[in-house]
Amino acid sequence: MTPPRIKLLIVDDSDQARENVRKLCRFDEDIQVIGEAKNGKEAVLLAKKLAPDVILMDINMPEIDGITATELISMEIPETSIIMMSVQGEQEYLRKAMMAGAREYLTKPFSGDELVNTIKRVHQLETKRRQQLQSAGPERLREGRIVTIFSAKGGVGKTTIATNLAVALATVGARVALVDLDLQFGDVALMLDLVPKRTIADLVEEAELTQEVVEDYLLGHVSGVQVLAAPQRPEQAELVSEELVQTVLAKLKKSFDYVIVDTAPSFHGTILAALDASERILLLGTLELPSFKNLKLSLETMASLQYPEEKIAVVVNRYSTDIGISLAEFEESLGTKVQGKVPSDGRVVVEAVNKGVPFVLSSPKSEITQALYELVKLVGWQAPEQQTVSKTGLFSRLMSGMRKVK
Ligand SMILES: Nc1ncnc2c1ncn2[C@@H]1O[C@H](COP(=O)(O)OP(=O)(O)OP(=O)(O)O)[C@@H](O)[C@H]1O
Numbered sequence: 001m002t003p004p005r006i007k008l009l010i011v012d013d014s015d016q017a018r019e020n021v022r023k024l025c026r027f028d029e030d031i032q033v034i035g036e037a038k039n040g041k042e043a044v045l046l047a048k049k050l051a052p053d054v055i056l057m058d059i060n061m062p063e064i065d066g067i068t069a070t071e072l073i074s075m076e077i078p079e080t081s082i083i084m085m086s087v088q089g090e091q092e093y094l095r096k097a098m099m100a101g102a103r104e105y106l107t108k109p110f111s112g113d114e115l116v117n118t119i120k121r122v123h124q125l126e127t128k129r130r131q132q133l134q135s136a137g138p139e140r141l142r143e144g145r146i147v148t149i150f151s152a153k154g155g156v157g158k159t160t161i162a163t164n165l166a167v168a169l170a171t172v173g174a175r176v177a178l179v180d181l182d183l184q185f186g187d188v189a190l191m192l193d194l195v196p197k198r199t200i201a202d203l204v205e206e207a208e209l210t211q212e213v214v215e216d217y218l219l220g221h222v223s224g225v226q227v228l229a230a231p232q233r234p235e236q237a238e239l240v241s242e243e244l245v246q247t248v249l250a251k252l253k254k255s256f257d258y259v260i261v262d263t264a265p266s267f268h269g270t271i272l273a274a275l276d277a278s279e280r281i282l283l284l285g286t287l288e289l290p291s292f293k294n295l296k297l298s299l300e301t302m303a304s305l306q307y308p309e310e311k312i313a314v315v316v317n318r319y320s321t322d323i324g325i326s327l328a329e330f331e332e333s334l335g336t337k338v339q340g341k342v343p344s345d346g347r348v349v350v351e352a353v354n355k356g357v358p359f360v361l362s363s364p365k366s367e368i369t370q371a372l373y374e375l376v377k378l379v380g381w382q383a384p385e386q387q388t389v390s391k392t393g394l395f396s397r398l399m400s401g402m403r404k405v406k
């Protein structure tokens with residue numbers, strides 16, 4: 001059997017340069033050009049869609065340059081190898097590109113042999129690396145954390161916080177799955193402007209729920225978050241059993257750093273299955289009496305379920321110092337500390353929902369976004385040391401197309 005061809009994506013803002021690469025690869029049977037992008041932003045989107053083996057990336061491009069695109073792609077699709085293309089005199093940028101995750105570089109102009117040999121060598125190395133990783137065995141890979149956002153009361157902001165927390169985690173480099181367990185009225189997909197093709201209810205049809213099968217049902221958001229949508233019709237909620245939820249979460253935990261679970265306001269069996277499986281529960285409330293009553297009851301219920309105290313973190317949403325009960329009073333009556341506070345910001349939140357863009361991306365500098373990055377810490381995310389990602393994250397840069405190589 002012949003090995004599959006090397007799938008190549010060409011990224012260059014010059015039409016002629018892309019055409020030239022195409023020509024140079026045309027007669028090589030091992031290489032197949034599967035796409036072309038004219039700038040870094042297109043490259044990131046296409047790379048996610050096409051999953052190329054190798055990307056040939058120009059450094060100097062409008063909107064998002066090759067270095068930023070390389071950073072984003074190597075974090076999100078580490079299986080793809082990136083080869084930088086540059087002209088003489090861009091050595092400093094090349095060094096940055098290699099630090100951003102590029103595997104090799106070619107100085108323009110290059111010959112057909114140079115190009116083809118570099119692509120093959122880089123691909124071969126990556127294949128070998130992957131084989132070694134696989135033979136190391138899955139048990140050596142670290143498992144992710146399940147974090148459930150819960151409140152026994154409706155409308156306190158579970159979905160708002162679940163979606164924005166998931167995206168915030170993705171912007172700092174975590175691999176994140178977001179599961180919508182509001183099985184009757186879930187709106188995670190809607191909030192992220194995604195159109196579900198298949199939902200958690202369709203998983204019932206599968207004979208065996210392997211990691212790959214479950215991953216097949218995920219919808220990719222531009223931030224990198226992978227979403228398992230809630231059923232499209234309320235009556236389909238019944239199809240989803242506790243066992244299904246248990247299995248799905250266990251599988252996702254193997255492939256992601258975080259599995260964020262949005263819930264319906266109830267202790268229904270499927271929600272309990274998620275709460276049981278969680279490493280952390282963000283118990284959400286507001287500084288209002290009905291919410292307080294529900295928080296207290298939820299804490300009592302969770303104590304009777306023998307959840308350890310450190311599993312639960314009370315988070316106050318729509319926090320404001322000038323309305324409702326004072327925080328100190330609230331904590332005292334509740335008998336526990338509030339570990340997270342998210343301010344009220346109707347303008348930012350509503351605008352984001354209407355645009356279908358989470359506010360952590362659309363308003364990266366707002367106070368409410370800063371609060372979400374505090375929740376990122378609360379759920380225990382620590383960036384790997386070699387990562388130098390800013391608080392506002394790579395994706396806000398992607399959205400605003402800021403940093404450019406001049
Ligand atoms: N911090 C905030 N500031 C201003 N508005 C907010 C905030 N958090 C949530 N909201 C608004 O409150 C409403 C309810 O939020 P959301 O849908 O996230 O709650 P929920 O707990 O998921 O509700 P349900 O129980 O119905 O699923 C929405 O209109 C949302 O835009």
Ligand SMILES: [Mg+2]
Nearest residue numbers: 158159182263
């Ligand atoms: Mg909700």
